[in-house]
Amino acid sequence: MKNYDLLIIGGGPAGITLTKNIKNKRDIGIMRPEDHSMIYCAMPYVIEDLLPYEKTLKTDSIVTDTGADLIRDLAVDINFENKTVKTAKGDQYDYNELIIATGADPILPPIAGTELDGVMTFKSEDDLKKILDTVNSGVENVSVVGAGAIGIELAQALNEKGIKTNLIDMMPTVLPNMLDPEIAEAAEKELKELGINLYLDQRVVELKGDSALEAVMLDNEEEIASELVVFAVGMKPNVDFLKDSDLEIAADGILVNDKMETNIEDVYAAGDCVQFESGITDEVISGKLATNAVAMGRVLAANLLDGNRSYKGFYNGAATKVGKFYxxxxxxxxxxxxxxxxxxxxxxxxxxxxxxxxxxxxxxxxxxxxxxxxxxxxxxxxxxxxxxxxxxxxxxxxxxxxxxxxxxxxxxxxxxxxxxxxxxxxxxxxxxxxxxxxxx
CATH class of the missing domain: 3.30.390.30 (FAD/NAD-linked reductase, C-terminal dimerisation domain)
Structure with a gap:
């Protein structure tokens, strides 16, 4: 058991930003269960052979060079009264101040067939390995569900490998959270010209197969042959291990104020595990972007070093590439x-x-x-x-x-x-x- 002045749970953009900005000014431990921190947005480019796999892996030195201890373990229970964290390996860590930066996990929809082999999401190192193995096995038909930036980038990568690729979304246009229809029109045309089959304004209602996926069923009763389906339809905060605690948690994550403070003294949260508001309307919106997590991490780091900064809210500036268009x-x-x-x-x-x-x-x-x-x-x-x-x-x-x-x-x-x-x-x-x- 070790006591840390500052214990950070989560090794993603928010957690890394905190350690880099605080450095050796505090005694820091940063806990993550994954083998590597990933450059998630570069993962599609590994699939289409633009980048070697290793380029998506952040080195541990990004944490350890700041003077922080890297703890490879999973937090499974927090006692906020005693200020202790228990891990999957059976260890316990004490803290003076705690930061929860556990990120978010991709969502699988509540439909029949999600247990079949060949059904997956796309976020982790394991996901990337699984897709690479599937691509190299000679898969012929793939469906990507969700025509946001992640889905579009993944669909293009799979299509580039010569695989028949279908892109499905329940909205009538691609990138519906980023672009209005008249701006998205050229991007849709480009995807079709690349050879990607678009199924817009259609919902996946069932996945068919015996033990392995064979087809995707749409709400218009059309079946699309698929040996692999990847869902990129949204994210949920990774906070289930905290649901029975006194920490205030809403539908989209941990509740914090503009200082990143939770309802529990000496406990803070930042990144995709947090629920926050639009910087324009002051209404709760989703903002699960690495750039938002980094900004939150910077604000919190400054305040933990006796600063007085406030997080202003989500604006959700984002970009992607669709064929020849940016x-x-x-x-x-x-x-x-x-x-x-x-x-x-x-x-x-x-x-x-x-x-x-x-x-x-x-x-x-x-x-x-x-x-x-x-x-x-x-x-x-x-x-x-x-x-x-x-x-x-x-x-x-x-x-x-x-x-x-x-x-x-x-x-x-x-x-x-x-x-x-x-x-x-x-x-x-x-x-x-x-x-x-x-x-x-």
């Missing part, structure tokens, strides 16, 4: 914004470089604007070149409450290889279009 979104989609605000939308469309340059590609941006105060509530972008920098600019606009009138004064740079002509800027042009609508 897409991203942040804040509220048009559909979500219209449920709470009276809005206008505006678009701009230019080139990624001076149009005279032979490699210039199309880029389109959309803004969602609140009529009442003219603030930007969200935005989306699709381009022939990477978009994360532009998504981040829109996130800053949303996060700091800028309105479209202020964006008209935005000072921007221009260069033939990297931007449209100096005469205009993608964000400023969309703001101009929004102002025209608002003032008409």
């Amino acid at each position: 897409v991203g979104g942040t804040g509220l989609t048009e559909k979500l914004a219209a449920e709470k605000y009276e809005i206008v939308t505006a678009q701009s469309e230019f080139k990624t470089a001076f149009p005279i340059m032979p490699f210039a590609k199309d880029v389109k941006l959309k803004l969602i604007v609140n009529k009442a105060d003219r603030r930007v509530l969200g935005g989306q972008i699709i381009s022939g070149e990477p978009v994360t920098d532009k998504v981040d600019k829109i996130t800053m606009t949303v996060q700091y409450g800028l309105n479209v009138d202020q964006l008209l004064d935005f000072n921007y740079s221009a260069q033939p290889y990297q931007s449209f002509y100096p005469a205009h800027n993608l964000l400023v042009k969309a703001a101009e279009e929004a102002v025209k609508k608002l003032d008409s």
Whole structure:
């Protein structure tokens, strides 16, 4: 048994961020059951042979070089009154302050057949190994359920390996939490051109087979031959081992305030195991992204070192790649914004470089604007070149409450290889279009 000044349960983005920011200023133990911390978002690229498997594994030194002890074990019980943690190996650790950063696990839907061989989710190192083994065994038909970023990236990877790949989603468009239909349209067309079979606005109701998966049944009674089905339909907080404790836990995770404090003194939580609110509407929304976990970890680390920072909420800026297109979104989609605000939308469309340059590609941006105060509530972008920098600019606009009138004064740079002509800027042009609508 060892006593730690600060004990962190969980070795994902939140836990690693905490150890790196606190370093040797506190006596830290960080506990994780997995053999390795993974770069989860790189896993699809291993499947399509863009990266070697080893590149997705973070080295233990990312923790140990900070001066923290790495404990390879699973927390199974916490006594908050006595400040002790018991593990699967039968050990016990004492703490002065505890951080719960146990992350979230992928969801399997409550349908018949999920126990069959060939049914899985996609998050862990074991999941990656299983898919690689299946791909190498000569599987011919695969279905991916969930057309969010993870599902789309995985479907493209499997398709790239020459496997007949089906992508299924209950929503009528791909990336429904990121893109509005008119922005998603080009991405859908690209997926079809890549050879991926799209089944949108359809729900999986049953998985068929004797001991191993043979087919996926849709709600329209269509059967899709599949020897492997991977569900990427959402995440649930990994907090089941705490459900009988005094810790306050809601549907989407542990309840914390903007300091990452729980209802129990000296106990904090951060990352995907936490429930939190939108930074725009102050309503509870899902925000299970590594970037959110890192931001929470930074806030908590500062406060544990006598700082006074607050976490402002989820904006959920995100991006992915669909064939030749790069897409991203942040804040509220048009559909979500219209449920709470009276809005206008505006678009701009230019080139990624001076149009005279032979490699210039199309880029389109959309803004969602609140009529009442003219603030930007969200935005989306699709381009022939990477978009994360532009998504981040829109996130800053949303996060700091800028309105479209202020964006008209935005000072921007221009260069033939990297931007449209100096005469205009993608964000400023969309703001101009929004102002025209608002003032008409």
